[in-house]
Amino acid sequence: MRPRAPPAPPPPPTTPATTPATTAPAGTTYPFRGVKFKIPPGWRAVNPDPAANSLCILSPSAPQDASAGDCLPHGVLLTVLDQESESWPRLPDLDSDSGWSTQPWCPAWSYSPTLARSGQIDSVGPTRSTPTVAGRAARKSQWQINCGGDAFTAQMWALPKDFVSVAAIGLKADYQPGLMTIVNTLDLSGRQAPPTEANRNDIAVSFDGLAAGQQLTAGSSAVTFSVTFRNTSQNTYGRLQPLVVTEPYPGSPPVQVVQGPNDGKLERQDGDTWRPAPMGPGSDMGYAVADQASLFSLAPGQTRKVTYRLTLGAGNGPGDMPVSAQVTLPYNGSKLTVLGEK
Numbered sequence: 001m002r003p004r005a006p007p008a009p010p011p012p013p014t015t016p017a018t019t020p021a022t023t024a025p026a027g028t029t030y031p032f033r034g035v036k037f038k039i040p041p042g043w044r045a046v047n048p049d050p051a052a053n054s055l056c057i058l059s060p061s062a063p064q065d066a067s068a069g070d071c072l073p074h075g076v077l078l079t080v081l082d083q084e085s086e087s088w089p090r091l092p093d094l095d096s097d098s099g100w101s102t103q104p105w106c107p108a109w110s111y112s113p114t115l116a117r118s119g120q121i122d123s124v125g126p127t128r129s130t131p132t133v134a135g136r137a138a139r140k141s142q143w144q145i146n147c148g149g150d151a152f153t154a155q156m157w158a159l160p161k162d163f164v165s166v167a168a169i170g171l172k173a174d175y176q177p178g179l180m181t182i183v184n185t186l187d188l189s190g191r192q193a194p195p196t197e198a199n200r201n202d203i204a205v206s207f208d209g210l211a212a213g214q215q216l217t218a219g220s221s222a223v224t225f226s227v228t229f230r231n232t233s234q235n236t237y238g239r240l241q242p243l244v245v246t247e248p249y250p251g252s253p254p255v256q257v258v259q260g261p262n263d264g265k266l267e268r269q270d271g272d273t274w275r276p277a278p279m280g281p282g283s284d285m286g287y288a289v290a291d292q293a294s295l296f297s298l299a300p301g302q303t304r305k306v307t308y309r310l311t312l313g314a315g316n317g318p319g320d321m322p323v324s325a326q327v328t329l330p331y332n333g334s335k336l337t338v339l340g341e342k
Contacts, residue, residue, distance in 0.1 A: 024069035030057075034082040034191030035164060040178035044085045047070070052158055054079045057182060059175045073107040073152065073170025076182055079279065081163035082239075082329045083337040089156060089165045094141040097123055100154035100169055106147035107170040131158060134186040147171075157183055163194050192235060195329065195337055197275040202296065203240070203327045203340030210310075210323060218263075219314035227325045228339065231298040237339070238297045242306050243288060243326045244268075245280045251317030260287065262321065263313030268294060268306060275307065287330040 010030055024330035028039045032055045039045060042060035046068045055078045056071035060085050063070065069073050079089060093099030099105075106121060124144035132138060134161050143154040152170040159165070165187075168179050195202070216223060231237065248261040262278020267274040278287035296304050308322075329337040 001080075026063065029185075029187075031190075032078060032187070035078070035080050035186075036187040036190065037078070038185040040181040043075075043178055046075075047261050057122075059171065061172070061180060072167070073167075073172075076171065076179055077167045077169075078182070079165045079167070080191075083161060083335055085335065089129055089158070091139075091158060091160055094126065094128070094139055094158055095203065096194075097125070098127065099141065099144045100145065100156065100167075114210055115340075122146040129267075131157070133159060133183060134188045136162065136188070153333075155179070159188070159262075161194075162188055162191065164188065164191075170191065189211075195339060199233065199235065200338055201340060202231065202235060203237075204230045204232050204342035205325050205327060205340045206230075207342060209326065215318050216310075216312050216321075218312045218316040220312065221268075222265075222309040222311045224307065224309045226305050228303055228305045229298065229327045231300055231305040234300050236297070236299045237329075239330055240298055240339070241288075241295055241328050241330045242268075242304075243324075243325055243328060244306075244308055245287060246310070247279060247322040247324055249319045249321040251319035253315040253317075255331070263315030265311045265313070267271060267309050270294075270307070274309065285331065285336070288328070288336055 006254045024274075029036050030039050033053070041055065044058050044062075046056040056060065056068040057078065058066055058071070058074050058075040062074035066074055077089075084090075085234055087103040089099075100123070123143050123145050126141035128141075130137065130143075131140055138159050140155070140156055140157045142156075145152050145154055153173070154169045155167070156169075157170075165181055169178060197297075206228045207225060208228065210223065227242065229240070229242065244266070245260065246264070246266070247261045252261045255264050260278060262280050264278045264279055266279045266284040268277045269275075275291065275293065277291075281287050294306075298304060324341065326341040327339050329339070
């Protein structure tokens with residue numbers, strides 16, 4: 001299966017704006033996706049959605065009804081990714097004049113949207129340094145921003161090998177000690193190292209019920225088969241995504257259909273329900289967007305069997321049509337990290 005050109009990057013990862021916040025006692029160690037840190041006195045963390053990659057820690061004078069959508073400038077944004085991303089924040093942002101922002105906006109405490117739209121933004125920086133954070137070599141960049149006379153500071157830290165970042169954009173200077181408490185107490189000892197290319201074969205993939213050379217008739221009844229994923233590594237994977245598609249072949253219809261290069265229907269079984277799955281990879285990465293119901297976890301030695309059924313449409317011609325199976329980390333909008341394929 002050959003990844004296609006990715007779509008435009010999504011907005012910065014965050015938790016839903018409606019998520020409530022909780023206040024933790026001063027000095028409380030707060031866990032998030034394998035990363036721990038201490039909550040500064042008076043600060044409060046926004047309860048993260050289980051699928052979120054970012055956590056917002058709000059400062060004491062943030063509005064009481066503030067949520068993750070108000071994190072910048074009212075708090076600190078901690079982002080913990082499983083793989084490299086092309087959406088903000090990312091490593092190249094640390095070297096960019098405008099890397100403190102995903103777009104021309106001004107997260108100042110007296111924020112005025114008209115200033116952002118009119119382009120009255122002056123940015124000086126980045127000023128770079130290489131501090132040690134959580135016992136690891138880190139990178140930090142800082143900018144001085146002026147939005148139509150409203151000045152503020154933007155700061156970003158990154159742990160490149162761990163895909164962990166901390167951003168404070170427009171935070172009041174009074175809360176710099178609290179920000180540094182979060183940064184200086186970061187603990188990654190419980191975080192599993194993110195997968196690399198060396199982990200590409202950590203999970204064995206096998207088919208059952210669909211053999212090489214098996215004859216399928218276009219326009220016929222559905223053929224049911226299963227794909228088994230077995231974790232052969234010593235790594236525990238908490239969120240895995242199965243991807244099964246039919247590939248282009250000489251008999252593919254001359255005009256690609258919406259769901260991919262071949263005509264037909266592919267479904268995945270979830271309990272007693274058959275859910276539609278992309279028939280093929282298509283012309284973009286839309287097929288790889290995770291269906292949350294399909295995600296599963298695998299500890300070392302564990303297996304997971306997923307059942308599919310395939311119906312070939314009458315538009316397919318004769319030939320050998322490959323069927324590909326992959327197990328990946330959930331697609332993050334820019335990169336597909338493969339951990340096993342067949």
